[in-house]
């Protein structure tokens with residue numbers, strides 16, 4: 001393997017230790033950060049992520065409340081649950097696990113979360129602030145990727161960052177964050193013609209398309225930093241990313257693995273946002 005492996009598990013663990021210390025400090029001052037996670041239905045992957053969030057927030061010393069609602073829950077009951085959490089002073093961060101079942105209006109649910117407790121950074125108020133460079137909660141996966149780039153000393157300013165994928169929670173905010181760090185940003189997506197002609201120009205390539213091992217060594221420039229956001233199962237049922245790790249590792253300068261790359265950073269950034277929300281809320285009465 002010629003490329004540097006970007007170890008999100010290790011970097012995330014280091015940041016979580018720092019978060020834990022700050023949580024202890026806040027508790028000493030009478031304020032325990034609280035995170036509420038709402039899960040609708042029993043999708044296996046979502047259950048795993050939610051359990052992980054619950055476990056990680058508890059390990060950081062936070063209060064953790066997991067609310068599981070049936071897949072048949074009405075939109076009203078879900079909005080009422082969010083409303084209750086918005087008004088609970090012991091809860092500083094609220095997230096509703098995505099995806100939601102089709103009968104629920106996802107945008108309406110996201111908009112119902114108080115922007116002050118929107119630790120996922122999905123509320124339009126936080127997205128808008130992020131785009132114009134104001135302090136806000138930033139979507140956890142792109143925020144985690146920025147941390148990975150920082151920890152690996154990757155130059156961003158003036159570099160060409162190519163984002164493959166344009167979701168609201170990863171691709172779009174990722175490009176904006178890199179733009180703020182003075183990268184030249186290109187967005188590619190399912191309708192992009194001749195994808196390789198763009199990805200081969202990338203100094204930093206971020207891939208979030210949900211297609212197992214789609215990006216191969218032929219798609220990349222030698223020495224590029226490649227960040228794999230994918231979470232798929234291969235033909236043997238083994239977890240894999242959107243990047244063909246085995247071929248790309250021989251050509252990239254640095255590369256994230258799946259698992260152990262971006263995923264652990266997503267949860268770490270969630271804890272960081274929850275801590276920040278608690279610090280802000282508690283500074284009002286401490």
Ligand SMILES: Nc1nc2c(c(=O)[nH]1)N[C@@H](CN(C=O)c1ccc(C(=O)N[C@@H](CCC(=O)O)C(=O)O)cc1)CN2
Nearest residue numbers: 049095096097098099120140259260261262263264266
């Ligand atoms: N409300 C939200 N919903 C969803 C988000 C989100 O940020 N907020 N992101 C994804 C899923 N996700 C977090 O919720 C997530 C996915 C994967 C991981 C992770 O740590 N993956 C591990 C492997 C896990 C496994 O073994 O299955 C890894 O990459 O090492 C964390 C968070 C969609 N929904």
